[in-house]
Amino acid sequence: MFSEQLLMFCLIANLLGPAAVSSTGELNVVGNDEGVVFASSRADMLLSLIIDRSQAEPGEEIKTIQIFIPGGFAVKPEYVKWVKLNGEPKGFKAVVDDVSLRVILDEIITEVNVYAEILFQVDTPPHELPQRVVFDVLLRNPEDRPIGEFVKPGNADGRDNNNSFAIAVRPNVPPPPPQGFEAEVDPRGENDVTLRWRRSEDRDVRGYYVYRDGERIAEVPNPEEGDLEWVDVNVPPGRHVYSVEAFKTEFIRSEPSRGVEVDVPEDTAPPLPPREFVMKETEGGVELHWSASPSPDVVGYRLYFGTSRASLQLLTVIERDEAMDKEGYRYFHVPPAGARSIVFAREAFDEAGLSSERVFQESVELTEPYPNPFTPLSTDPSFNRVIFPAAAVEGSGGEFSVRIFDLRGRLVAELRAEGGERRLVWDGRDKNGEVLESGIYIYQIQVGDRYKVGTIVLIR
Missing domain, CATH: 2.60.40.4070 (Immunoglobulin-like)
Incomplete structure (x- = not known):
């Protein structure tokens, strides 16, 4: 049945003649750049297409993207998660017939150049296949007529990955459990636990699930090389048991590693202070910049202001932010008019309410270059500029x-x-x-x- 319908589609395409729409595409398995899925599992697939309609003729507008599903695979309409055109989510309707998945767009594609992406899932065959199978893709117009031949395989997403529509099916064999697993309580008094284990030698392992007291608390990706280390931050005081599992997919997981028991104390260690605290005076006020504290349990920062260290008062509290941990924190303040000296102080604090040492930045109003003389080769920043x-x-x-x-x-x-x-x-x-x-x-x-x-x- 499949071969007969496929032959019919090819005959129709040949009767229409070569299309003026040029398309290149690829199908990738999410989380596996080699185009590999595992038997008896559900895999996330990302279809990427580059569509060039610069030479398109009337009747070559695109309404449907048809994906032919190889034998042994199964798909349902609800398996299509989203469709994007040039990065923008679009409405669609998914229809499944005997041989294909049709993604019917709410809007007809009439633009000259389009980058299309479709995220969908497939149920894989129950056993390994001896060779790769191909998910052919065909574009169809609003009258449901095919536009030219199948989309040509190639690098559509600009990444070094599958770059084709061919997918391999490997046996559904769980990986071995992680080896060398150990857990260590922070020796400085933080209520943090550092976990370490050896990287799996199974090249299909995508990552590891971390468990505390039998509850999954984290997913750690598998590195390309080297052993693994992960820190569980702000652990409730008391006795806990940790373990890890290696996984290929959500459904293909190893047995747990050996369990390691630790006693976690109350948090008694103050966090380290924020780094690189810089003050920049501008025409409108003062810009403050600082880098995140290296302590993982920091939950925020307190900023103090005064005209001297003795007069410092709390100015604001800024909660920790993952984006600013990477890019740096910023704050703008307008000191009171007429202030001849200003002092800022910054401290980090953790979930236990413990505070780091304060870091200061001070400024005295200058009306002349200072210092004069100065010594560029000095190591003292007060005199080397x-x-x-x-x-x-x-x-x-x-x-x-x-x-x-x-x-x-x-x-x-x-x-x-x-x-x-x-x-x-x-x-x-x-x-x-x-x-x-x-x-x-x-x-x-x-x-x-x-x-x-x-x-x-x-x-x-």
Whole structure:
């Protein structure tokens, strides 16, 4: 039956002649770039198509994407999870007949270039197949007539993966249980548990399920190489038993590893402070930047502000955010008018309410370059650079820049403010990045159309 219908489709395509629609596509198994599924399981499949209609003729608009399902596989309409065209989700209706899955789009494709994706599931055959099978794909117009021949296989998603419509079926054999499993309570007093185990040698293992007291708490992907380590953070105090399973799919899992019992104490260790706390003064206020604390149990950060360390008061509390853990945290504040000095402090806190050491950033209003003299080769950041304040030029606003000259009048360095900066920093290096010789240098501060000129002393 299947071969007869397939022959009929090919005959219709030949009668229509070559289509002016050019299409390339591939079918990938989600989680397996080699195009491998396992027998007696349900696999997630992602169909990717590049459709070029630049030479399309009338009647070659696309209404249906037809996927031919090889013998032994099964699919249902509800197995189609979503359809995207150029990254945008689209409405559709899924219909299954004896040989294929038809995805009928709510909107007809008339655009010149389209990148189509369909995520669907298939039930795999009950046993291994001796060779790969092909899921052919055909485009159909609103009259349900095929547009040309089957879509050609090729790299449609730009990744080094299956790059074809051919799928292999391997035996449904569970992997061996993970070896070398161990669990260690944090020795610093944190209520965290570090788990370690050896990577499975079964190349079809996609990852590992982690269990605490018989309950699955995490899924850890299988690395390409090296052993595994995973930290269970903020574990309730008391006695717990951990184990892990290797899995190929949700339904093909190993036996659990040996169970390891640990006693977890109350959290008594304060978290480490946030890193790289930086203050940047701008025309409108102060921008604060910092990197996340390396402690995994941090739940947030407290920011304090005052005109001195003795006058610090809580300014705000910022909850931990996974995106900002990677990109860095930012906060903007407008200090009170007339404040000649400002102090910020930042601390991390964990779920037990324990706080890290405070990290400070302080600023005193400058009206002259400071320090003067300065020593570029010093390791002390208070003296190895000079700060030029825009406030050195009174009663002016606009673009802020500093130029440095030697006593012969040669320009040796130039600084320009970005994003409303009100201070510029010079590290004593010339335009080529070389530290200048000791001596007296002339600076010219320009803010808008006003200038200030003076001298700065550099001591190597």
